[in-house]
Every structure is written in C-alpha cells, then in structure tokens.
Amino acid sequence: MKVSVDKNACIGCGACAAICPEYFEMGDDTKADVKKGKEKVAKADEKKVKEAADGCPVNAIKLQ
Ligand code: F3S
Numbered sequence: 001m002k003v004s005v006d007k008n009a010c011i012g013c014g015a016c017a018a019i020c021p022e023y024f025e026m027g028d029d030t031k032a033d034v035k036k037g038k039e040k041v042a043k044a045d046e047k048k049v050k051e052a053a054d055g056c057p058v059n060a061i062k063l064q
Pocket residue numbers: 005009010011012013014015016017031032055056057058059060061
C-alpha cells in the first residue's frame with residue numbers, strides 16, 4: 001500500500017499527524033506531508049495509516 005496527501009484538498013486540520021505521527025507531519029505550508037521514506041506503508045502499519053485516512057475530514061489522504 002502507498003500513501004500520499006492531496007495538498008489541494010488538505011485543510012491542515014492536523015488529525016493525521018496526531019493519529020499517526022510515524023507517517024504524517026505538518027509542513028511549513030500548514031498542510032500535511034507524508035514523512036520522507038514513508039510513502040510505501042509497511043504491512044504492520046497499514047491499520048494505523050488507514051485510521052488516519054479515515055480521520056481526515058476532507059479525505060485528503062490517498063491510499064493505493
Ligand atoms: Fe490535512 Fe486531512 Fe491531515 S486535512 S492535515 S490531510 S487529516
């Protein structure tokens with residue numbers, strides 16, 4: 001599974017970084033970024049990353 005943040009959709013609410021700080025951080029643009037090297041989600045972390053995606057109020061977190 002791969003994860004990315006749609007910067008156009010993100011409103012900077014910060015929920016993803018709160019739920020799953022291992023994968024998401026807030027950028028200088030006040031929007032979320034996937035942390036460097038974390039674009040490919042480890043099998044063991046999929047649940048947590050999905051939780052963060054579900055917690056995003058504008059569905060800006062894309063899973064593939
Ligand atoms: Fe943005 Fe959604 Fe995270 S609005 S800060 S991607 S929870």
